[in-house]
Amino acid sequence: MGRIIEQDNKVDVICQHSRDGTIIPIKLRVEDEDGQYQTYLIRSYKDITNYGEADNHKVATAINHMWTFDCNILVFGRERRIRLLYNSFENLWRTVEDVM
Numbered sequence: 001m002g003r004i005i006e007q008d009n010k011v012d013v014i015c016q017h018s019r020d021g022t023i024i025p026i027k028l029r030v031e032d033e034d035g036q037y038q039t040y041l042i043r044s045y046k047d048i049t050n051y052g053e054a055d056n057h058k059v060a061t062a063i064n065h066m067w068t069f070d071c072n073i074l075v076f077g078r079e080r081r082i083r084l085l086y087n088s089f090e091n092l093w094r095t096v097e098d099v100m
Helices: none
Strands: 010-017 023-031 037-047 066-075 078-087 092-095
Touching (some): 010 092
Antiparallel strands (some): 010 023, 023 037, 037 066, 078 092
16 A cells, blocks of 8 residues: 555544544554555554643634644554644544655
């Protein structure tokens, strides 16, 4: 598998939306430069979204519409770190760094 096409770094993501407003990315699928789809299980993640103060401190509220996650996936037996961005206005997921 080659690098993700940088001009179009949109990815398919399966995620969980929890009742407290958090998002948990579970699996992603990317199209490589050959047009083949590759699927990866997200082994671990860290939510690095910039949260602001909320009236109800029990609810996670993002300052803006961008959610950011640092994720670890397994690629050909090697652990790789990627950054996922979720745009809640457009309902689109993107990668910031290449998977390979």
